[in-house]
Amino acid sequence: MPEITYREALNQALSEEIERDENVVLLGEEVAQFKGSYKVSEGLLEKFGSDKIVDTPISEAAFSGLAVGAAMMGMRPVVEFMFWSFCYVAFDQIFNNAANVRYMSGGLINVPIVFRGPANGGTNVGATHSHTPENFAANTPGLKVICPSTPADAKGMLKSAIRDNDPVCVMENTILYNLKGDVPDDNEFIIPLGQANLIREGSDLSIIAHGKAVHTSLEVAQSLEEKHGVSTEVLDLRSIRPLDTEAILSTVRKTNRVLLVEENKPFCGVGAQISFLIQEQAFDYLDAPIKRVSAIDVPQAYSKSLESVQIPDHDRVLEKALELI
Numbered sequence: 001m002p003e004i005t006y007r008e009a010l011n012q013a014l015s016e017e018i019e020r021d022e023n024v025v026l027l028g029e030e031v032a033q034f035k036g037s038y039k040v041s042e043g044l045l046e047k048f049g050s051d052k053i054v055d056t057p058i059s060e061a062a063f064s065g066l067a068v069g070a071a072m073m074g075m076r077p078v079v080e081f082m083f084w085s086f087c088y089v090a091f092d093q094i095f096n097n098a099a100n101v102r103y104m105s106g107g108l109i110n111v112p113i114v115f116r117g118p119a120n121g122g123t124n125v126g127a128t129h130s131h132t133p134e135n136f137a138a139n140t141p142g143l144k145v146i147c148p149s150t151p152a153d154a155k156g157m158l159k160s161a162i163r164d165n166d167p168v169c170v171m172e173n174t175i176l177y178n179l180k181g182d183v184p185d186d187n188e189f190i191i192p193l194g195q196a197n198l199i200r201e202g203s204d205l206s207i208i209a210h211g212k213a214v215h216t217s218l219e220v221a222q223s224l225e226e227k228h229g230v231s232t233e234v235l236d237l238r239s240i241r242p243l244d245t246e247a248i249l250s251t252v253r254k255t256n257r258v259l260l261v262e263e264n265k266p267f268c269g270v271g272a273q274i275s276f277l278i279q280e281q282a283f284d285y286l287d288a289p290i291k292r293v294s295a296i297d298v299p300q301a302y303s304k305s306l307e308s309v310q311i312p313d314h315d316r317v318l319e320k321a322l323e324l325i
Contacts, residue, residue: 001182001183001185002183002185003180003181003182003183004151004180004181004183005178006148006150006172006176006178006180006181007038007039007177008183009151009154009181010040010116010154010155010158010172011040011041011043012183013156013158013159014026014044014078014158015043015044015047016159016187017076017158017163018044019048020187021076021162023074023075023076024052024075024077024078024162025051025053025077026041026053026054026077026078027054027055027056027063027066027078027079028080028117029055029056029058029080029082030082031044031053031054031056032044032053032054032055033045033055038177041053041080059089060081060086060089060090061089061092061093063079064079064090064093064094064115065090067079067113068093068094068098068101068111068113071111071112071167072101072110072111075112076113076114076163077114078114079114079115079116080116080117081115081116081117082117082118083118083125083130083131084118084119084132084133084171085131085133087115087133094115094137094143094169095140095143098143098167099140099143099167100142102142102166103141103142110165110166111166111167112162112164112167113168114161114162114167114168114170115167115169116158116161116169116172117170117172118172118173118174119131119133119147119172120132120171120175120212120263121263121295121300121307121310122212122307122311124303124304124307126300127299127300127301127302130307131300132171132211132263132264132265133171134169134210134240134264134270135240135264135265135268135269135270135273137169137240137241138240138241138270138273142166142167143166143167143168144161144166144167144168144193144241144242145168145240146169146170146238146239146240147171147172147173147210147211147238147239148170148172148211149176149210149211149214149215149236150179151180151183152182152184152191153191153236154172154176155189156184156189156191157190157193157238157239158170159189159190159191160190160192163190164193168193173211175212176211176215191238194239194242194243194244195238195239195244195247196237196238196239196244196247196248197235197236198233198234198235198236198247198251199214199234199235199236200233200234202221202230202231202233202255203231203233203254203255204230204231204232204255204325205224205231205232205233205257205259205321205324205325206232206233206234206235206251206255206258206259207221207232207234207235207258207259207260207261207317207321208235208237208251208258208259208274209235209236209260209261210236210238210240210262210270211262212263213261213262213312216261216312216313216314216317217261217317218234219314220232220314220317220321221233221234223314223318224321224322224325228325233254235247235248235251237270240270243273243274243277245277245281248274248278249281249282252282252285253282256285256287256288257286257287257324257325258278258286258290258291258324259290259293259324260290260292260293261292261293261294261312261317262292262295262312263311263312264294264295265294265295266292266295266297269294271292271294272292275290275292278290288324291320291323291324292320293312293316293320294312295310295311295312296310
């Protein structure tokens with residue numbers, strides 16, 4: 001099983017799916033000649049040509065709308081956003097049209113489309129380029145939302161998203177693009193949407209996270225074991241909608257203490273929904289109140305020193321974990 005980067009895993013998924021299905025096409029700003037703003041589409045223009053790898057004007061509303069129409073007519077477009085922050089320019093196309101067409105057509109028209117790109121802070125690009133809108137998208141019936149945290153997940157889940165008959169929002173993290181990991185060299189390697197991943201087993205505390213926060217959580221779990229003798233379980237949600245409810249409830253029933261970690265903002269965040277789910281369906285298993293660590297609830301800072309404090313880090317997560325135990 002070769003070790004490749006998260007970026008290369010996405011590239012591999014795109015290449016395999018374009019080759020497998022003639023209806024798959026990649027479009028977005030700079031995806032062709034510039035090889036993508038983050039080089040995710042490197043080599044694809046040379047391999048598949050400009051009919052499959054399409055550079056678009058700087059107008060998210062225009063090319064997202066075009067892609068929705070193409071999906072309604074049987075294509076399977078993959079739309080790359082330079083930043084997910086720019087999805088707001090295409091709000092009507094994604095959250096109103098793509099999400100609702102299947103319902104409003106009585107199931108006669110599917111919209112098999114993928115919207116993907118970076119959805120994260122931590123790179124010092126200011127408030128208007130640092131949104132984490134997974135909770136926003138997941139609030140919209142008709143949209144599926146995934147946040148792969150490893151190269152293998154990036155490949156397997158993107159392939160599943162492309163094959164799905166509904167709109168799927170793939171929220172990536174630019175800081176993870178260089179992360180290396182083992183990825184199956186298999187054209188049929190897919191990870192079903194809606195399946196969480198128990199990446200560390202434990203008995204004293206459950207940390208539930210998604211995206212880059214998974215890696216912060218794993219570091220904290222290691223610190224808890226080495227310095228405090230605490231056995232910590234880490235559950236990677238991977239998929240925000242559909243949500244793997246049983247995996248969440250299972251880890252709660254096992255450890256009886258829960259810490260929710262996310263780089264999303266706290267108000268109406270993913271953690272708020274999971275907290276409600278736990279107290280509604282597993283309240284009697286809790287030996288302590290649920291605790292959360294999220295991004296601080298202000299617009300994302302541009303300053304590196306401020307932003308590093310704003311996003312959940314090792315020390316802030318560790319402090320909350322110690323409060324729980």
